Amino acid sequence: MASFTSKFQSFSTPNTLRRLQISRRHVIYGVVSFAFVLALYNFLPAFSHAYHNEPFTGKVPLRPGKSQPPPTVPEDMIDWSGRANEVKKAFRHAYYGYEVYAAPMDNLRPVSNDGIQEIDGWGVTLYDSLSTMLLMELHDEFARALPVIEQQDFSKTLIFPPKTQEPGDHIAFDAHKAQFIPFFETVIRYLGGLLSAYALSHEFILLKRADDLATKLSGVFDTPHGMPAYSVNPLTGQPSNRTHTILAEMATFQLEYLYLARMTGKKEHHDRVTKVMDIIKHKTLVDTYGMLPTEWNVTTGQPEITGHLSVGANADSGHEYLLKSYLLSGKVDKINLELYVQTVNTVLSSLLYVSPRRGLLYVTDAAPINNATHQFEHLSCFFPGLLALGVHTLPDAAFDNESSPKAVSGNDADELKYYDWKELHLLAAQGLAESCYQMYEDEPTGLGPDVVLFDGGELWIRELKKWRQGGMEGTPPGIHAKKMTEVRHGVDDYGLLSQRYLLRPETVESMFLMWKVTGDVVWRERGWRIFQALEKEAKTSTGYSSLYDVTNPGYPLMNDMPSYFLAETLKYLYLLFNDKDLVPLDRWVFNTEAHPLPIFNWSSWEHKKFGIA
Numbered sequence: 001m002a003s004f005t006s007k008f009q010s011f012s013t014p015n016t017l018r019r020l021q022i023s024r025r026h027v028i029y030g031v032v033s034f035a036f037v038l039a040l041y042n043f044l045p046a047f048s049h050a051y052h053n054e055p056f057t058g059k060v061p062l063r064p065g066k067s068q069p070p071p072t073v074p075e076d077m078i079d080w081s082g083r084a085n086e087v088k089k090a091f092r093h094a095y096y097g098y099e100v101y102a103a104p105m106d107n108l109r110p111v112s113n114d115g116i117q118e119i120d121g122w123g124v125t126l127y128d129s130l131s132t133m134l135l136m137e138l139h140d141e142f143a144r145a146l147p148v149i150e151q152q153d154f155s156k157t158l159i160f161p162p163k164t165q166e167p168g169d170h171i172a173f174d175a176h177k178a179q180f181i182p183f184f185e186t187v188i189r190y191l192g193g194l195l196s197a198y199a200l201s202h203e204f205i206l207l208k209r210a211d212d213l214a215t216k217l218s219g220v221f222d223t224p225h226g227m228p229a230y231s232v233n234p235l236t237g238q239p240s241n242r243t244h245t246i247l248a249e250m251a252t253f254q255l256e257y258l259y260l261a262r263m264t265g266k267k268e269h270h271d272r273v274t275k276v277m278d279i280i281k282h283k284t285l286v287d288t289y290g291m292l293p294t295e296w297n298v299t300t301g302q303p304e305i306t307g308h309l310s311v312g313a314n315a316d317s318g319h320e321y322l323l324k325s326y327l328l329s330g331k332v333d334k335i336n337l338e339l340y341v342q343t344v345n346t347v348l349s350s351l352l353y354v355s356p357r358r359g360l361l362y363v364t365d366a367a368p369i370n371n372a373t374h375q376f377e378h379l380s381c382f383f384p385g386l387l388a389l390g391v392h393t394l395p396d397a398a399f400d401n402e403s404s405p406k407a408v409s410g411n412d413a414d415e416l417k418y419y420d421w422k423e424l425h426l427l428a429a430q431g432l433a434e435s436c437y438q439m440y441e442d443e444p445t446g447l448g449p450d451v452v453l454f455d456g457g458e459l460w461i462r463e464l465k466k467w468r469q470g471g472m473e474g475t476p477p478g479i480h481a482k483k484m485t486e487v488r489h490g491v492d493d494y495g496l497l498s499q500r501y502l503l504r505p506e507t508v509e510s511m512f513l514m515w516k517v518t519g520d521v522v523w524r525e526r527g528w529r530i531f532q533a534l535e536k537e538a539k540t541s542t543g544y545s546s547l548y549d550v551t552n553p554g555y556p557l558m559n560d561m562p563s564y565f566l567a568e569t570l571k572y573l574y575l576l577f578n579d580k581d582l583v584p585l586d587r588w589v590f591n592t593e594a595h596p597l598p599i600f601n602w603s604s605w606e607h608k609k610f611g612i613a
């Protein structure tokens with residue numbers, strides 16, 4: 001593979017400094033405050049890492065140490081609630097732009113100041129914004145949204161152009177007729193948005209509309225094995241006859257349907273989940289490497305033979321919901337727990353690599369398992385946060401299972417037995433979250449690219465083995481990677497496959513979870529830098545826009561503000577800076593669109609009624 005040369009050069013030009021308007025005063029201030037913070041970190045026990053080193057158990061002790069902080073002002077001089085308020089202002093700016101220029105269409109186009117239909121045509125930005133409004137206490141905005149929801153008819157869709165139509169749907173477009181709507185997007189944004197807003201506000205109409213919507217969607221499960229089809233016509237209930245599906249689309253509805261079953265008492269919602277989980281558990285535990293494959297056939301209920309494995313595009317939330325379904329229903333579902341732990345062990349031993357020069361830890365995809373692409377996607381940057389959430393919430397027993405790694409193929413997995421898994425998961429979380437942030441820090445815009453391609457590298461598990469056998473000197477591999485400026489001039493470890501920044505949330509989501517789980521303020525500081533870059537590079541007069549080119553400050557914007565920017569990106573930033581624990585992780589679970597749902601316990605009656613083991 002060729003080395004990548006373009007990025008370093010753009011950093012070394014004097015223009016960069018001018019563009020950043022760095023003055024001598026800034027530099028002196030930065031150096032002085034950096035030295036001060038460094039001193040604090042070294043001498044004050046209160047600043048020590050919240051990472052607790054357990055008594056030695058015969059496993060290799062892992063001490064990741066403190067994350068290297070970006071230069072910052074002393075912690076006690078930072079007005080975090082002021083920063084949270086800045087995010088709230090950003091949300092109001094974006095939502096106001098949507099209301100004025102785009103509603104009732106789906107999304108705002110923040111450069112041309114008009115609207116566009118993208119997901120079902122029911123005004124997705126409104127639905128996706130509800131839970132964020134409630135957490136930010138934007139009561140006027142919420143009050144304006146309720147009557148719109150009250151009048152919603154989910155039979156008709158108004159999509160034009162029919163962007164979500166797929167080959168196999170074969171429906172001629174007609175703006176006044178129902179169209180095929182994508183199941184996955186509809187569940188995570190509309191259904192998740194309604195249910196979360198219901199949980200936060202207790203407005204009954206929201207639950208009523210959630211149940212209406214699930215009823216309109218129910219035809220999507222009319223397939224030979226009960227696996228959801230890609231899309232459904234909400235007017236006729238007809239499922240798409242497209243037979244190919246992907247993990248994320250077929251296995252990202254458990255949270256929403258479990259909570260809906262709980263709140264409505266309807267067994268049918270619970271049964272949808274059971275059927276798909278039966279397929280999943282068989283495949284993971286019996287037929288695969290302990291990790292769910294990406295591509296599936298709806299007709300056969302079997303994975304495709306490509307053997308593609310990933311935590312990124314097309315798979316991501318399928319893995320995420322294993323842990324989260326276990327957490328949502330009061331930690332009773334041991335199958336989901338086992339699937340989650342095995343999945344992570346497979347990822348840690350097969351899909352994590354360390355880059356050759358800078359030592360950046362990254363997660364990639366492979367087809368089959370030993371044939372890695374070395375791509376690293378922004379979408380995968382939720383994964384460190386998920387690992388941290390697991391470390392924070394799972395019982396210790398989940399991490400101590402000598403027999404589980406045997407389910408993972410290959411000799412590399414044997415290395416897992418030398419470590420305390422809880423420590424190992426947190427170490428991987430830290431290394432990956434640092435890399436996800438570094439992707440932003442490396443760019444002149446301060447915003448990260450959508451996909452990069454690494455110049456190979458070595459499996460993390462093999463680097464760990466070398467480190468362990470070499471006496472565990474210094475920090476473990478994949479932690480505290482080198483900056484671009486510390487490696488040989490002109491050669492970087494990765495190149496950009498997509499230079500876009502699509503206002504995606506995954507990196508700030510992981511900054512939020514790393515902050516909650518480790519208590520290390522450096523994650524807050526990193527999130528603040530990202531927010532400042534958003535304000536500087538993505539803000540328009542009516543909202544915020546995706547970027548075509550993260551390497552090029554001031555380049556024309558994409559004229560696109562996806563609803564997840566309001567649902568997720570701004571929500572996680574707000575929660576990261578807010579000093580109040582608004583969404584405690586032991587009481588709420590975020591769906592994959594960042595809509596929090598409350599953790600509950602099934603009663604004995606529900607156990608009997610829904611057939612819960």
Ligand SMILES: *[C@@H]1O[C@H](CO)[C@@H](O)[C@H](O)[C@H]1NC(C)=O
Nearest residue numbers: 168169170171238240241242
């Ligand atoms: C899929 O369904 C459409 C009608 O919705 C039909 O016209 C088309 O022939 C079907 N395709 C297949 C492969 O069955």
Ligand SMILES: *[C@@H]1O[C@H](CO)[C@@H](O)[C@H](O)[C@H]1NC(C)=O
Nearest residue numbers: 242243244245297298299300
């Ligand atoms: C899915 O399986 C069915 C039945 O074997 C087959 O007819 C169909 O072509 C398969 N779909 C894909 C996308 O391979």
Ligand SMILES: *[C@@H]1O[C@H](CO)[C@@H](O)[C@H](O)[C@H]1NC(C)=O
Nearest residue numbers: 337338341397398401403404
């Ligand atoms: C541990 O292994 C046993 C036996 O294989 C299995 O029954 C159990 O579910 C596993 N637990 C976890 C958390 O993986």
Ligand SMILES: *[C@@H]1O[C@H](CO)[C@@H](O)[C@H](O)[C@H]1NC(C)=O
Nearest residue numbers: 366367368370371372373374
């Ligand atoms: C490895 O993956 C590439 C695509 O990334 C594919 O072209 C190649 O056939 C795969 N090799 C094997 C042995 O499957």
Ligand SMILES: *[C@@H]1O[C@H](CO)[C@@H](O)[C@H](O)[C@H]1NC(C)=O
Nearest residue numbers: 329330587598599600601602
């Ligand atoms: C669920 O039950 C456990 C004990 O089994 C209890 O600790 C927990 O507080 C309960 N959670 C809720 C939300 O009621």
